[in-house]
Amino acid sequence: MAVALLIGVLSVTAAALNPALYPAQFTRGPAPLDQWVVQYLTNANIPNVPVNKVxxxxxxxxxxxxxxxxxxAWAITFDxxxxxxxxxxxxxLDKAHVKITFFVVGSRLLSADQANVLLRAYQAGHQIGIHTWSHMPLTTQTNEQILGxxxxxxxxxxxxxGVFxxxxxxxxxxxxxxxxAIIHSVGLKTIVWNExxxxxxxADPSSAKAYNFSYNDLPNEFASWIQNPPEPDGGIISLxxxxxxxxxxxxxxxxxxxxxxxxxxxxVGNCISNxxxxxxxDNTSAAWSVGNALNNGGAIAPPEARALNLSQTNASKAEANTSAISSQATQSKFVETASAAPTTLASVGSLTVSKVGAAVSFQQPGMKEAFHSMRDASSASSNTCIFEKASNMVLFTLMNLLL
Known part of the structure; x- marks a missing residue:
């Protein structure tokens, strides 16, 4: 296979990826290239923390x-x-002369139309960040899947x-x-949010109704953040x-x-403290260093992660695809046929995580809002995850925005 060409941003008028060189769109936990594993996992100091089921x-x-x-300062971010x-x-945003940050799901870029939208956003001066390949919750993934x-x-x-x-x-x-630790091993800075x-x-009208949410009410939500800022001495990063x-x-x-x-x-890159x-x-520089990347930004992106080094053989590509299929099968074992009684999936401290019916993905809101909706378990539908703590039942709708 031919190595992907690196094209300077000023000369690019159209963008397109070769899908044959990438995992299939929305492949969950795509297998990383062997050289990525060697460089970023083999000698990394990664804690021995179990992989979560949820x-x-x-x-x-x-x-x-x-x-x-x-x-x-206010960083408006879109995921x-x-x-x-x-x-x-x-x-x-062009009309308002405003620049924001987009955290991008990589596999969406296999669409030529969406690749061109990304290029337009980048050329307009908006910040582009990484938001994984398939939008899986990362604590449910193995080290190799996270890296992929x-x-x-x-x-x-x-x-x-042209930039990483x-x-x-x-x-x-x-x-x-x-x-x-894996995010840091690749030299990336982690951004979350406070609103x-x-x-x-x-994505789910029934959930919107349960949460009493209307998109047209969003300006009222912004007004409440302005009136009651989340940080006494800092600004806002909104999701x-x-x-x-x-x-x-x-x-x-x-x-x-x-x-x-x-x-x-x-x-967001212009408003945070560090x-x-x-x-x-730089597409040709030597090895990267965590210290440089996280402390002063002087590191160079990993060569293997720059335009993929897409000189894989057909055999290695087939092996990667086999591994990806295997990882999907591993996850599918958590999908169960709907039953009358909730099935306990895991316990986190005093929190018991159960589900009713079959589940393929979990939507977990921001930390502050994680438990703001309370209702009786009897109203649970077949696609609802029940988080039970003490006598309160908190229902999360299971959503996968990518399917």
């Missing part, structure tokens, strides 16, 4: 970036795209834009010391998703509200 319901974000440094509505959002999720996505971004992001957001904010718009509820309609009306209103309140809207450069751009 996402961590209370992730500890104390070691991750959750807020802008200055109280008048899970590019999507069909991203061009509308880009038009809106990160580096396949970063490599796709790099092939399209240094910023990363774990899907659902699902992180623990093991996941964080969740909950716009992901649009939204560019997969849904209505952004032209609702987001414009939110932008105007934020700016009228005196906030500076910035890409920033690193947004990207690596």
């Amino acid at each position: 996402p961590n319901p209370f992730p500890d974000w104390t070691l991750d970036e959750t807020a802008c440094e200055k109280s008048n 899970d795209g590019p999507g069909d509505f991203t061009p509308i959002l880009l038009d809106l 999720e990160i580096l396949w996505s970063g490599s796709a971004i790099q092939e399209i834009t 992001p240094q910023y990363f957001r774990p899907p659902y904010g699902d992180i623990d010391p093991r996941v964080r 969740d718009s909950k716009d992901w509820l649009q 939204q998703h560019d997969l849904f309609g209505g952004v032209d009306k609702v987001v414009n209103q939110c932008l105007q509200m934020v700016m009228s309140a005196g906030y500076n809207i910035l890409p 920033p690193v450069p947004w990207y690596w751009k």
Whole structure:
């Protein structure tokens, strides 16, 4: 196979990936290349933390970036795209002269249309970050699967834009010391959030009704954040998703509200307390160093993660595909036929995690909102995960925005 060409951003007018060189779209836990494993896992100091069956319901974000440094700074971030509505959002941001951050799901870029949307966002000056290949909760993945999720996505971004992001957001904010160590071993900086718009509820009307959520109420949510900031001395990093309609009306209103309140809207890389450069751009440099990457941004992106080094043989590609299929089969063993009684999946401290019916993915909101919706278990539908703590039942709808 031919090695992917690196094209300078100024000369690029169209973008396209060769799907034959990448895992299939939305492959969960895609197998990493052998050289990635050797470079980033073999000698890495990764804690021996068990792989979760379900996402961590209370992730500890104390070691991750959750807020802008200055109280008048606001980083608006959009996850899970590019999507069909991203061009509308880009038009809106252009008119408002605002730059934001997009955390990108790599396998969406196998679509030539979405690859061009990403290129447009990058060329317009928006920050691009990595949001994994398939949007799986990472604490439920093995070390190798996590590495594949990160580096396949970063490599796709790099092939399209010519740069490899240094910023990363774990899907659902699902992180623990093991996941964080692997993220750091690749030299990436982890960004989460301190305000969740909950716009992901649009993916399931029944859940939106249960949470009493309406996308048109989002400006009211922004107004409440302005009136009651989440950080006494810092700014806001807000979470939204560019997969849904209505952004032209609702987001414009939110932008105007934020700016009228005196906030500076910035890409997240410009507002946090310990920033690193947004990207690596040197495609030929020698080995990378965690210390440089995390402390002063002086590291160079791993050569194997730059445009993939796509000189794999057909045999190695077939082996990677076999491994990917195996990883999907491993996950499918948690899918069970619906039954009348909840099935206990795991216990985390005093929290018992159960489910009713078959489950293929878990949607876990932001830390603050994780347990804000209470209702009786008898109202659970066949696709509802029940988080039981003491006498309260908290219901999470099982959603997979990528399927």
